[in-house]
Amino acid sequence: MDKTLQRIIRLTQKQVDAKSNCYFDQYSFNYTKDLLGEGSFGSVYRGTQGNKFVAIKILNLKFYDNPAYKQALKNEITLMMELQSPNVVRILDALCDQHDNELFLIIEYCEGGDLRHLLSHQPNQRFQESAAIAIISQTIQGLSELLHKNYMHRDIKPDNILLKQNTYKVADFGLAAKIPPKQVLRAQAGTPLYMSPQLLEGKEYSNKCDIWSLGLVLYELLFGRTPWLCRSFDTYLMEIQTKPLQFPYEIEISANVKDFIKRCLKIEEQNRMSWTELLKHPMLQAQGKLKRQATQERLNFTVLEREYLYNIQLICAQHNFQAKDLMKQCGKTHINQEEFQNMLRKIMNQDNDEISKQLFGKFDQSKDGLISAQEFEYLFSEYDFAPIDTLAVQITHELQAIIKIYQISLKQLFEQLDQDKNGFLDQKEFEFLIKKIAPKLSQKNIFEIFKNYDQDNDGKISLKELKFVLQSKNYQKLKIILNKIRETLMKKSVSTNVLFTSIDADQKGYLNFKDFEYFIGKIDKVSRSDVQDLFNLFDEDENGKISLNEFNSLLNL
Template identity: 30%
Template sequence: MIQNTGLEKKVEKYQYNTSNVLGDGSYGTVYKGINTITQQIVAIKVIPKTKVYDPEALSFELRLLTKLKGENIVRLHETLATQNNYYQIIDLCDGDLKQLLEKQQTLQQDEAIKMMLDLLRGFLELIQNGIIHRDVKPANILISKGKYKLADFGFARLVDNYAQQQFVTVLGTPLYMSPQLLQNLQYSTKCDIWSLGFIFYEVLYGRTPWTANSIPELVKNIQEKPLLFPDKIKQVNDNVKDVIRRCLIINEDERIGWYDLYKHPLFSNNFKDIVNLDDICNNKEKFIAQILRNEIVRQDISIEQLVQKLNWGPQLTIKDIESLFLKIDNKLQRIQLEHIFNKIEKANNQYLTLQEFQQWLDKFQIPFQSYKQNAMECFIVIKQIMKQFNQTLAQYYDKFNQAKDGKLKYEEFKLFILRCNNQIFDTQIKSAFELLDKQKQGYVTQQDLQLELDKIN
C-alpha cells in the first residue's frame, strides 16, 4: 500500500495518492499507483473530462496505444472512466529523459547511441502501424530499467504512406519542432527524424543545437546559423556527427529518410530486416505477383475484370493495394507493403494508376506452379524449339502468318504454339495471347512476341 500525505484515490482495482505525481502529459497528470489485486505498481494518467475538448482525439490516442505492443513503447494496460475523469493505466517507468538530463546534463556517447537504438525500435513499431508521433521531446521519452521508451501519443495520428505522406496541421513542442512545423509549412513523417536528431545532439553536448526566445527567432537561427559540433565540450565519432547532420537538414527532401536512417552504419547491425529490406521486398513482391497471376489464369479473368471485382477506381491508394496483397500474404508487414507500393507508384503522388498496376503485373513473367495455369509455358516452348532447330522467330512467324501482314491472329497463334508442343492447354494459349494483345486488337505482332521471349533465360 502506498503511504503518503496527499489524498488517497481509488478507481476500481487501482489506487493512488495525489502527492505521488510522476509528471504531466498532453491531457492530464500522471501518478504512481498500484493494482490492489496483483500489487503491481503502475502509472495512472488522470485526464479530467473538462480538459478534453475533443473526445474523439483522446479516443484516437487510446486506440493507438492499444495497437502498440513493442518493448520501446510505453504500454497501455487499460482505460477506465468515471463521471469526471478518464484513467489510463500504463507502464510505470523510472523517470524520463528530461529529468535525467536535469540531473547529469549529458549522456556518454555509448549510452546516447543506445538511446537512439531504443527509440528507433520504438519508431519501427510506429512505422509498422502507420503512426506519426509529432511530439518527440525528452519529457516524452521515458526510461524503465535502462530502456528508453516513447510515450505520450496525444499528438499522434495515422498515416497511409509513412515514406511519402504530407501534412499541414501544426502540433508539438516548438524547440524540438522541425522548421516545416515552425513555419506552418507542409511536412512529412520526417518531422520526427528532425526531433530525434535534435535530441541526439542535446544528450551528447548538454545543450540544443539552436536556442531562441521565440519561434521566429528559432526559425531565423536554424536558417542562418550553421550546425556546429563543440568538440571542446565532447569528442564524438564521425558516424554520430553524420547521423545528426543528416537528421537536421532543413530541406525535408534532402533530410535522411526512415529506411536510410535504419541502414546508417551507426545502427545497421541492429536492424538487419531493414538493411535487407530491398531483398526481402523483392521476394515478397515476386511471390505476390506469382500468386495473383495464378489466380487470374485460374479464374480466366482479365485485368479489367479483376479491377471490377475488387471495386477499384481509376486511382488506387495504398489501402486498396493492402487489401489485395494481405489476402495473398497475410504476413506482409506494413513497412514491406509501403516499400513495394512506392516502387510501383512512379509519380510520388500517393496514388497508383491502373496503368502503373498493369505495368507492374507485366514486369513479372513468372512460371506458374500449376502446369495448366502457366501462360508462360507457351513462350518457353517457342524458345526451346527455336534453340533446338537454330531458327529465328521471324522464320516461324512468317510461316503461320497466312495474310503476311505481320499480324498473327488467335487461331494462327494457337496453331503456332501447338506445333511447338501439342501438350499445351487451350487456357494457357488464351492467357498467353491476351498477355500479348493488351490493346485487344485481335492479333499479336512479332515484336510483342519477341519482347516476351527475350525475358526468358
C-alpha cells in the same frame, strides 16, 4: 463518449477516504503522496495494482468538448493499446467515472523517469557517446512500430522518452497522426524546440518530421544543449535558417554519429534522410558491435586559438555573417596569409598577428599557401568553439550570445532583475534570469552558476560583476588570475594591505592602470584588453583608480 472509446473503456466509480487514498476497480493511489506530475488537462499519479506499480493518468473530460481534443485523446488511447513494442509505453487499462466525469488511464510505470531528468543528472549534463547511441537506437525501435502502422509521433523530445528497467520507451502519443505512405500533413503540432522547420513555418511535412526531432535529441544527449537558441517561434526559425549546424569543438564524436545528426538535421525535407536510410545508417548498424567508433580526424587548436575563433563567431552572429560571407568580402575564392590576417583584423577590430598566423597554417590544409573558401567554411562552420567545460560556462556563453545578438543593455537588465532595488542581485533574483535560459535547471546547478558570477564571494552580484562575466572576452582566465592572487596571499600569509602597498610603488594611495598592468603581468600573460576588464572590476566607483578599500573588497580576504 466516442463509440470506439466506449468499446475499450470500462465504467467504474472511485472511492476516496479521509487520508486522500483513492480506490477504484483493482487500482489505488494517494492524491497527496503519489503525484508524479500535472498538466493542463489532468494529473499523473503512481498507483498500485495488487503488488505492482502502475502510472495512473487522470483526465477531466470537461476539457475534451473540443473535437480536436477528443480526436487527440482517442488517438492516444487506441494507439497505446494497440502498440506491442517493448520500447513503447503502453496503456494497460482505461476506466471512466461518469459521476465525476473523469477518465483513468492505467499506464506502464517507468521508475527511471524521463530522459530530461536523467540528462540533468549526468556529469556535465551530457551522455557518453555509446550511451547516447543506445538511447536513440531504442527510441527508433519504438518509433518503428508507429511507422509500420503509418503513424508519426510529432512530439519526440527528452521529456517523452522514459526509462523502465534499463529499457528506453517512447511515451505520449497525444499528438500522433495517421498518415498514408508518401502523404503529407500541414497541421501544426509538437514542442517548438524540437519541431522541424516545416512545422515551424506551417508548411506541408511528412513523417520525416520525427527524423528531425531524433537528430536534435541525439545532439542534446551528446552536448548537453541543442544546436540553436530557442527564445521565440520566429527567432528560432531564423536561427535554424541562418546559423550553420555546428559541433562543439571540445567534445569529440565519431564520424558516423556526426553524419547521422547532419543527415537528420537537413533543413529541406527532400535533403533529409528517409526512414529506410535511417534504419540502415552505419551508426545504428555498428551499435553494440564496436567498443568505440573512430573519431573524425580534426585539427588541434590551442586554448587561445579557440577563444579567438569563438569571439569571431560571436561577432559574426551579432551581424548575421556566415563563413561564406566573410570570404565574399575578400572578393576571392582563395586568400593568402596577409589577406587572411587583414580579414580577421577587420572583424576583431584589433591586431593579433601571432594567433592569426598560427590559424592560417591550420586552415591551409592543402599547404599551398592559400586558404580556399571550402577550407575556411568547413573549419569555421563545422565547429562551435564556445567553451563547454562546465554548466556555468555553457549558460554564460548562451547569455553572452543573446546579449550580443539582441544588443541588450546590461544596466537595464540588471535594474529589471533587482526587484528590491538594493543595487545587488541575490540568488532568487539571479535565478529568474537563469530560468529564462534553462527552465529545468536544479537549485544546485543554479547555485553553481551564481558562484561563478559572485566574484568577491559576498553572496550577491553587483552590476560590475554581471558586466565582468558577460562582457569580458576571457572572463574564465581572469577569474583564475583572481583566485591565484587570493591563493598567493593565503599561502604566504601576506595581507592585502601589504600587497597593495608593494604595487603602489610611488605611494600615491591608489593604483592606476599602469601599476595594475605591471602587477598582473607578473602573474600571467594577459592581453591589455583583458587587463582593462579586470581593472574595471576592481575600480568600483569608476574613477580610473583602485583604492585600498576596492582592492580589499574584491579579494574579500
